[in-house]
Structure formats: C-alpha cells, structure tokens
Amino acid sequence: MLRAQFSAEDRVVLLRRHLDEGVPLTRLAAEAGVPVRTLRRWRARYRDGGTVASLQRTPRSDQGKREVPQELIEAVEGLALRRPAPTVAFIHRRIADIASARGICAPSYSTVRALVAAIDPGLKTLAHQGDSAYRDAFELVYRRSASRPNEQWQADHTLLDIEVIDEKGRTARPWLTVVLDDYSRAAAGYTVFLGAPSAEQTALALHQAIRGKANRDWPIMGLPEMLYSDHGSDFTSTRLNRVCLDTHIRLIHSQHGVPQGRGKIERFYGTITTELLPHLPGYIPHSTRGRPISAAELKLEQLDGILETFIVSEYNQRPHSSTGESPVQRWGASGFIPRMPAHPEDLDLLLLTVATARKVQRDGIQFASTRYVSPVLAAYVGEQVTVRYDPRDVGEIRVYFNDEFLCRAVAPELAAEAITLEQLRGARAHRRRELKQQLRDRRSLADALPNDTRYAPPATLEAPLTPPDRTAAPELPNRLRLRVYETD
CATH class of the missing domain: 3.30.420.10 (Ribonuclease H-like superfamily/Ribonuclease H)
Incomplete structure (x- = not known):
C-alpha cells in the first residue's frame, strides 16, 4: 500500500501497534510498505499532537494554482472566445509562438485545455452562439408553481x-x-x-x-x-x-x-x-x-x-x-369545490363559436341532417334563430334568439349518446452586462496579439518584374495606319 493511500485513521492504527503492543517500526514498515523514516515522522507528529488530526496530510500551498503568466491566461481566454470557436490545438500553437517570442516558458497542451475548459460557460455561449442562446440556457426564469388546483x-x-x-x-x-x-x-x-x-x-x-x-x-x-x-x-x-x-x-x-x-x-x-x-x-x-x-x-x-x-x-x-x-x-385531494360559471349559457355563447342561422319548423330545427326538438321551440315556429354547437358533441345544440339564450334542443336519436419579476429582470440585465464587458475585454486582448506568422511565406529579396504598360498604343506600320487627307 502506498503512503498516499493511508488515511489519518490508518496511520493511528499503525502507530498504536508500535506504541501499545511494542511492534518494531522495521516490522511495521515491511508489512505496510512504508519507509521507516516515514513512520518515525508520523510518530513524532502523533506524540506532539496526540490526535488523529495531527496525522492529516497537509495540503500543498500551491494546490489548484498554475504557474502560467497572467498575460498568457488572458491570451488563451481571448482566443477561445473568438467566433467561430478555434480548436484547443490551434490555441496551444498560437500561445506557444507568443510565449517563445516573449521569452516565456510555453504552457503545455493540457494546461491550455484546462484554461479553456475553465472559462465561464455562460461567457462561452454568449461569445459563440449569441444573446438568444445565452438567454435560453443561462438566464434566470420566472417559473411560478401553482399552490392549489385551478389556480x-x-x-x-x-x-x-x-x-x-x-x-x-x-x-x-x-x-x-x-x-x-x-x-x-x-x-x-x-x-x-x-x-x-x-x-x-x-x-x-x-x-x-x-x-x-x-x-x-x-x-x-x-x-x-x-x-x-x-x-x-x-x-x-x-x-x-x-x-x-x-x-x-x-x-x-x-x-x-x-x-x-x-x-x-x-x-x-x-x-x-x-x-x-x-x-x-x-x-x-x-x-x-x-x-x-x-x-x-x-x-x-x-x-x-x-x-x-x-x-x-x-x-x-x-x-x-x-x-x-x-x-x-x-x-x-384537497376536496375543494371548483368555481363554476354563474350562467352556463353565457359561457356557451362566448366559447361555442361555431354558429349558424336556422328557421324553426313545426317539427323542430333541422341541422346537419338531424332533427332537434324542444318544448320551448313551439312558440317560435317560423322565427330565425342562431344555433351554436360543440363539433364533438352534436347530441344537443344551443339555440339563441336575438343573441339571448333560448333553450337546448336535443336530437332524440342521439340523446343516448419569492422573487419579483422586476428583481429578476434587473438581475438578468446586470449579468448580461457583466458578461458582455468581459467579452469585450478578452477580445481586445486577442486583437492586440501579434499577427500569426507561423506559416507565412518568406519574403523574397528579388524585385518583382515591372509589368508591361498595356495602356500605351502599339506602334503600327505605315501600311496599317489610317490615311488622312494630309498624307494623301
């Protein structure tokens, strides 16, 4: 077992065998695969502290930090936020050239890849996909959940x-x-x-x-x-x-x-x-x-x-x-009583928008090749009425006379059948302004970098040939010239 795999509790168990049972350190070192010098150092720390915490591994002071100059980090971020998004390999080559030109140790490919991956995802989305994609993926959404039925x-x-x-x-x-x-x-x-x-x-x-x-x-x-x-x-x-x-x-x-x-x-x-x-x-x-x-x-x-x-x-x-x-x-589950319309007929007038005019006959109203009857219709024979119906339920129709509900007529053969919206908007606008400012800063740093001359063709030392002057008229022989009166 490696030393890094020993927890503080495991170290205490080893030391207790040595201190309480008298097991020699050389034997413990052979069994655990740990150098004797390491066991002696653990024993000294345990005697001084007397607790398990005294045997905890001390974290490195530079843990999580990279020895990369800040100017190179900003250059990596500026290149990564360009549109279209460049590959990590391209960014690494550009940073290596820039570091070489400035006499700085170039970061490794894995370091550049880690720097690109550490950029704020919202900033990358805003840079590469625009405002709409950033809004849909990262902006706060005011989702209000109802607390009771029919709310x-x-x-x-x-x-x-x-x-x-x-x-x-x-x-x-x-x-x-x-x-x-x-x-x-x-x-x-x-x-x-x-x-x-x-x-x-x-x-x-x-x-x-x-x-x-x-x-x-x-x-x-x-x-x-x-x-x-x-x-x-x-x-x-x-x-x-x-x-x-x-x-x-x-x-x-x-x-x-x-x-x-x-x-x-x-x-x-x-x-x-x-x-x-x-x-x-x-x-x-x-x-x-x-x-x-x-x-x-x-x-x-x-x-x-x-x-x-x-x-x-x-x-x-x-x-x-x-x-x-x-x-x-x-x-x-709550046993509540739902709120219903005071006048269901008025709801039909508002919602059943499929309407048609019909004349009341002595045997009722003929509609859709079906006869609809109601005792109320006997007093309106010969009158023009408005019929409203639900296309999915033609067992009955609603009859209106002068826009007032008259009756329901039935077809006998079918009858059996915690944050406010203002605060949310302010937070979203503030966050977007911050990201846009970061985006401008990173892109300006990338624009200020020297031009990419890695694969530029070498400059030639010979002067280019002077192209012939094609504007001057060619010299023609006398026999081809235009004859004028003066030469005749």
Whole structure:
C-alpha cells in the first residue's frame, strides 16, 4: 500500500501497534510498505499532537494554482472566445509562438485545455452562439408553481407527429390544443383539429375544460384563476379576452420569443409523442423528415377518441414523476369545490363559436341532417334563430334568439349518446452586462496579439518584374495606319 493511500485513521492504527503492543517500526514498515523514516515522522507528529488530526496530510500551498503568466491566461481566454470557436490545438500553437517570442516558458497542451475548459460557460455561449442562446440556457426564469388546483391553467398548441385521413380521403397532420392544470398536471380539456390553430379551437378546448364531463373518470372542471399562454393570435384575440373578462379569469402571456415557463405543457406533449403516437398507424418519427413509417388509417374522429382514452385512463391516472401523485388524485385531494360559471349559457355563447342561422319548423330545427326538438321551440315556429354547437358533441345544440339564450334542443336519436419579476429582470440585465464587458475585454486582448506568422511565406529579396504598360498604343506600320487627307 502506498503512503498516499493511508488515511489519518490508518496511520493511528499503525502507530498504536508500535506504541501499545511494542511492534518494531522495521516490522511495521515491511508489512505496510512504508519507509521507516516515514513512520518515525508520523510518530513524532502523533506524540506532539496526540490526535488523529495531527496525522492529516497537509495540503500543498500551491494546490489548484498554475504557474502560467497572467498575460498568457488572458491570451488563451481571448482566443477561445473568438467566433467561430478555434480548436484547443490551434490555441496551444498560437500561445506557444507568443510565449517563445516573449521569452516565456510555453504552457503545455493540457494546461491550455484546462484554461479553456475553465472559462465561464455562460461567457462561452454568449461569445459563440449569441444573446438568444445565452438567454435560453443561462438566464434566470420566472417559473411560478401553482399552490392549489385551478389556480393556474396553461394552454398551447402542437402539431402532432402523425397523419390522419380527412373528409376528402387525403392525408394531413392534425393539431392538438391542450388546457393543463399547473398544480396537478391534469389535462382539463383538449381539442384535435385540422388546419391552423385559431381562436375557435382554443375556445372549444377551454369550453371542455371548464364544463363538467360526461366521463366520470374525468372530474377536472371549473373556472381557473389564471390562464397562461403564449402570444399567438388566437390567444390574444378579442373573443378570448372577453371570455376571461366576463368569467373573471386573469389572462397571462409569456414574453415574446421566450419559451421558458411553459415546460409543463411541453412535457405533456412529449408524453403524447413518445408513448401514444408510436403505436398508431401514420406515425412520423423525427428521423424520417416528415415521412410516416406506416400508412395513415385513422380518421380525425378516431384519433380524438384515442386521445381521450389515453388522457383519461392513463395520463391522468398514473403517478406523475414531479408530484409523486396521479393528476386526478392531486386535483381532488384537497376536496375543494371548483368555481363554476354563474350562467352556463353565457359561457356557451362566448366559447361555442361555431354558429349558424336556422328557421324553426313545426317539427323542430333541422341541422346537419338531424332533427332537434324542444318544448320551448313551439312558440317560435317560423322565427330565425342562431344555433351554436360543440363539433364533438352534436347530441344537443344551443339555440339563441336575438343573441339571448333560448333553450337546448336535443336530437332524440342521439340523446343516448419569492422573487419579483422586476428583481429578476434587473438581475438578468446586470449579468448580461457583466458578461458582455468581459467579452469585450478578452477580445481586445486577442486583437492586440501579434499577427500569426507561423506559416507565412518568406519574403523574397528579388524585385518583382515591372509589368508591361498595356495602356500605351502599339506602334503600327505605315501600311496599317489610317490615311488622312494630309498624307494623301
């Protein structure tokens, strides 16, 4: 065993055998593989101190320090922070040339590599990748976690990595809009659709999230205190602002171009992409550049049903890795009563944006090749009314007369069916100013270094040949000259 492998306790055990049991030092030295002179030095230190601490190894005074001149360290940092980032081998060659020119001992390759690795990662990211990459990777993020259910909901869209068959038999990639409870991670509502995201699709997802579900295993409902989304046109629409104002929901948008803070809903999308979609026909892995690995077979309605089954039966029921509880249990564990709209019909008017005009007939309202009836309609035969409906539940429609809720009409054959934001911004701005000042200092040092002449061609001693003057007109023979009257 080497001396460096002996701890202070091991040294005490050896010395106690010598002091208490009388074992000679020569025998202990042979058994432990330690020189007798070293054992005598340990014995003297132990007798003076009398404790285990007296046998601790004394750290070197220059531990962690490099005998490299400060000017070379700054030169290494200045070269490493240039864009594009040079290799360590290039930096080592340049530093070796500079040290040789200044009569300084050149640092080794490992020393230069260690100096480059010791540069602040944030400073390197800012130097090589710019402000956006530094912000996304290193700036403080104001992540507010909800303390109770329905305190904050998040809403966002994603383009699913799957192809479905539309009404015309063509393949298309659907979009998914999800409303997620921040506290429990439970999916409160969603909608899947074809075409670009719009305020109508957002309203439908929010409508499903707020209203009670027919599925008893999906109890998430009620009005949230806050709705957090990005700056998409559908989330900043006048309609959604009116919905939040009338239902006393505080609408919050993330900063432009700053995706942090929506990681929980992005993680939900990752779960859908990795755990559900690979098992469906028409799945598009990222490595195939938009090409599905199998032919599309599902229609949009079928994918809608599969998503609801996965959300209700699997995602909302299993324990979440961050909370340790299933989203449904965490949402209802406190036994709170969710805040519901005072007038559900007004919520339908605001959120069910799919509207169409119809005339009340004697047998009810004909809509989508289906007859909808209600006793209230008997007094409005021949009147023009507005019909609003949920595209995913056509078992009933909402009927409005002069923008006032009239009744619900049912289709009989379908009826069975700790730091403030200001402080955070100030800290981020201060940190960025510091890094930019360091970056300017390092780059100025690198610019002040002598030019790289390591492989420059040697200067020639011969004077270059004088190129012929091509501007002067060539001398032509008399027979080729232009004849003028004076020469005739």
